[in-house]
Amino acid sequence: MSNYRIFYHPDTISTTHSFDTTRKGADVAEALASQGWLISTPTPLSVAEATQTHSADYVDAIVRGTPRDLAKSQGFPWDAQMWHSVAAQNGALRDAVLSAITGIPAYAVSAGFHHARSNHGAGFCTLNGLAIGADIALKNGVRKVFILDVDAHCGGGTYSMVHDYAHIVHLDLSVHHYDQYPPTSPHQLLFVNHASDYLTRLQQLLSYAEVDLQAGDLVIYNAGMDPYEGCDLGGMPGIDGVLLQQREALVTAWIRRHQLNVAACLAGGYNGADFSHQELIAMHVMSVTTLLQ
Numbered sequence: 001m002s003n004y005r006i007f008y009h010p011d012t013i014s015t016t017h018s019f020d021t022t023r024k025g026a027d028v029a030e031a032l033a034s035q036g037w038l039i040s041t042p043t044p045l046s047v048a049e050a051t052q053t054h055s056a057d058y059v060d061a062i063v064r065g066t067p068r069d070l071a072k073s074q075g076f077p078w079d080a081q082m083w084h085s086v087a088a089q090n091g092a093l094r095d096a097v098l099s100a101i102t103g104i105p106a107y108a109v110s111a112g113f114h115h116a117r118s119n120h121g122a123g124f125c126t127l128n129g130l131a132i133g134a135d136i137a138l139k140n141g142v143r144k145v146f147i148l149d150v151d152a153h154c155g156g157g158t159y160s161m162v163h164d165y166a167h168i169v170h171l172d173l174s175v176h177h178y179d180q181y182p183p184t185s186p187h188q189l190l191f192v193n194h195a196s197d198y199l200t201r202l203q204q205l206l207s208y209a210e211v212d213l214q215a216g217d218l219v220i221y222n223a224g225m226d227p228y229e230g231c232d233l234g235g236m237p238g239i240d241g242v243l244l245q246q247r248e249a250l251v252t253a254w255i256r257r258h259q260l261n262v263a264a265c266l267a268g269g270y271n272g273a274d275f276s277h278q279e280l281i282a283m284h285v286m287s288v289t290t291l292l293q
């Protein structure tokens with residue numbers, strides 16, 4: 001039995017809408033498998049699970065496609081497979097959380113969570129697996145959940161869903177102002193204005209968590225690669241592959257130093273003129289292998 005779990009479900013790519021959020025998971029999972037990493041198939045999220053944290057009307061819209069504006073509020077055209085893709089991606093993160101809280105670090109090869117609200121989608125995010133996972137962790141007796149979000153964009157959706165939970169702390173490092181929100185204590189939203197400050201700001205963010213942190217607490221890590229300078233959606237000049245590798249090493253060392261449990265997911269990262277699909281996949285693979293090796 002391996003001392004890690006990587007969850008990927010083939011239904012992730014079942015929706016006809018082709019976009020990094022709905023496609024890259026397959027290639028990340030394939031690349032990991034080719035390197036000898038074991039991939040586990042998660043149980044898709046059920047409608048009943050989804051409605052624990054999202055409104056029933058919204059979940060029903062994703063399943064049935066009506067009202068159509070609500071069903072495509074994340075920005076994708078609706079099709080009959082959308083629910084299966086969303087259930088696969090959120091089920092991967094739910095299973096990663098359930099693994100993490102038993103002490104086995106886990107990575108969900110899935111994306112599209114942190115802009116989603118309880119009653120609608122936004123910014124390519126349909127259901128908020130981060131909020132769902134945090135809620136499930138608390139219901140399973142976890143003392144404290146830290147949602148660490150280093151995606152380029154702000155996690156305004158997650159914040160809206162978790163900020164009044166007493167045992168969830170939202171820690172957000174952003175290089176772009178999309179989905180900004182005014183955080184209340186103990187939650188933190190830090191902006192990076194220059195690439196040279198990137199790791200310093202990350203360390204500052206982690207130090208806020210250390211005020212109240214115990215071995216066995218859960219970190220749900222939203223490990224976006226869209227701060228990369230070549231990424232058209234969110235990239236910051238000067239944030240290169242080396243810096244992102246240092247980021248993953250820093251987060252991994254912090255998690256181990258404090259004996260925290262961790263469940264991570266891919267989050268943002270979009271290919272473009274200066275960021276090939278292969279480079280994007282390699283960066284996500286680097287994140288997975290740094291955290292789990």
Ligand SMILES: [Zn+2]
Nearest residue numbers: 151152153268
């Ligand atoms: Zn993003």
